Amino acid sequence: MPEKRSTYVELGRSEDFGLTGLAEVLCSLGRRSDRADALEVVAWLADQSDGEEAVELGEDARRLLASSLPDKILHTVWLAAVGQWFDPADHGMNSRAWLEEISELSTERLRQDRRSYAPPPVQPVRDEELRRSVAAEIRGLATTLDRADAPSDLAACLEQVVAQADADLGFRLFLRVLKVCSIRIEKESYDRFLGLGERFGLPAAVVHDGLNVLWPPVDTTRRDATWDFGLSRLTGLFVAGWHTTDARKHVRDAAAGDGPERTPGSEAAILLEDTLRLLESELSTDTITTLWLAATCRGYSIDHFAIGGRDWLRQIAEVCMERLRHVAPSYIPVVPPARTELAQEVLRELREVMPSCADKAVSPDWRPIPATACLASLEQVVARVDPDLGFRLFLRVLTVLSLPLTEEQYTRYVGIGAQLGYGEYHVFQVEDLISHG
Template sequence: MPQDRSTYVELGYSGDFGLTALAEHLCSPDRPTVDLPTALAVAAGSADGSDGEEAVELGEDARRLLDGPLPDEVLHTVWLTAVGRVFDPADHGLDIRAWLRSLSDLSVNRLRQNRRSYVPPPVRPVRDADLCREVVAEIRGMAADLAGACASPDLVSGLEQVVALADADVGFRLFLRALKACSVRVPKERYDRFLGLGERLGYPVAVVRDGLDVDWPPIDTTRRDTSWDFGLSLLAGNAHQDWRAGTARREIQRVADSDEPRQSPGTAAALLLEDALRLLHSPLSDDTITTLWVAVSDAALRIDGRDWLRLVTDVCEERLRGAAPTYTPVIPPVRAEGADLVLPEVRETALTVADRAISPHWQPLPARKVTAALEQVVGRVDPDLGFRLFLRVLRPLSVLVTQGQYERYQAIGERFGYGEHHVDEIEQLVQWTA
């Protein structure tokens, strides 16, 4: 993205946009072929946003390609591939440049509905040398697969020329469209690099992820692939006072379905299921597990702890049957490694909150009972889970965290393999030293 312009995420996009969004709309299984009036109608619909921003992107994409020194054959090849060959302007008496000019004109006309004197500004192509080299390297890395799946020997060269001679942004999106339209399977490591390039270009994640055939590795719960919280502690963090027993299943589904962009489908459910199974089959009493849930959810939904965990496991298993049918959940063994790091932190905090309660004004839950339950999780179930639940109770107990404690918490998080922002979620509780 040009440095003086907002990213596409900041502009409000959640999916693809511009020329590649139009290609996606046209490339539909319901439309084996598209005539010119239909193509123009779809383009008009793509440009018809409430503030005209969609028209801005469509028009600029078209003009970036028109302004670059690209041969007509290159433009024709990449367009046909991006649209899955369902619409060829040549079949309707238009060369490719005439088609792109019609899209530019259409976008300008749409924008003039809001401002009659609107004149499109000069195009601002993305030509950062390092970025262009990286995009071209990815195109070349998929050259054999693209050429075979798309049956177009000139496609790879054409995409490279778009990146090098016109615009790295449009070129990368056309490359992604080609992979999707031709159903080319992409290795996970390369997909991760695509996400990185998309982030640098300011894309919403969906521009890369949606419709891309990724060769996902099997779910591995030791690899979280998330920068934030996960599992039962994430579910507790999402809890709020409007939760009701009748909607509890839907609230669990939201977490079970919330795979991060780099996670294999079903990973969020597998992580949540593993936490639930650890507690469900633990030696902890029913009262202790109920205490834990009420505490970490800030008393959002008072429910029998083991009944709640059974509902969690049911929802997660349902999600996994659809997203990862070969995944076999197991009851995780008790873990002790790391308990010597977590227990002192729980006990130190217990001394400072002994006179407090969670939900103090309605069915108060004494802090002493909460910290005792946390100690049992850390020592008898899993210190990783215990530490995540411990972080969750700091806010409802209004615990002030010293800078030294916070630094120790970060070190423990690194030891357990948490993402970079996981422990940061309690940063507002930290008393920073001058």
């Protein structure tokens, strides 16, 4: 992508947009639209996001108009992307005339705020490597597309859009067609799509939402999360500042946080596994309560509401089971044996920071909890429950206490995280604690 062009994520996009966003809306109506209906949708979209949608609509339309693509290709791709729900030919227009209307209406919307607005020159993505990568994905599914309810030359037409107009728009139109035709996508292909989307600067939702992915079964041993996960992630979401009116809803939202890269239900299953490990352990309820309060920095003070640590974990488990029944009904929760090979290594790291915690406390200004008590609880988790869970909660408590770390400590933490299969940015959460003085 040209360096001067901002990514869509940087521009604040969070879902599909432009021509592919328009096609999605027209599809969602579930009926054939006439020209007036279609233009009304264009006008409505152009008014979204303070005119930013108008910019994207106009840009996409002009990318195709600036190409030398024949009308037959433009018509074939548009009809496939919109699921046949709006055909400009039914209203006496060829595809270029339809694109001109979109461009003009978008420009008109922008001129309501800036009378002198003139559309900038189009900036097609013509990176050869990206073109080849997108074309290869289209070619790999050409046979499947031919078997779908789509024109026999659709794959070739999509390739021409990528080659002659714009690799970015061609990729989005390809995704749109896959969604319209409900073509099942292998996880390996989906992962490549996510990678391409990231290179184009697309929001993950442009790839993920509506795509029929053949997900592997929920498996808590898969470490697909880039950041934190499970109970340690949940505690991070309950730090001071969260909305306190409905803690259970907050857990529901967390349990649904699979992200675009993981099988639906993965986060609920991992959170449930962490929760069951503690519930089924011999740790005292007071110890579990201390763990929660320490890792959340009293963001949700369950003791203030007379809720014991085990009772709260049972509520979390119930929410996870609800989520799994909905998205992964065949999943059977099983808590596998803890991985204990790193227990001594994690304990060494935990004990190394203890001397620097003697005068520190969690929530020092309101019902403080001595840092030594927090670390003693963590030590029990590492030694008696699960070193993995204990290390993740240890990273959380380090952040809560703002304990300074050396470069050597951080490097060792990264090594432990790598052995446990953590994602790229998991241990990164404590990088700011490194003391460079």
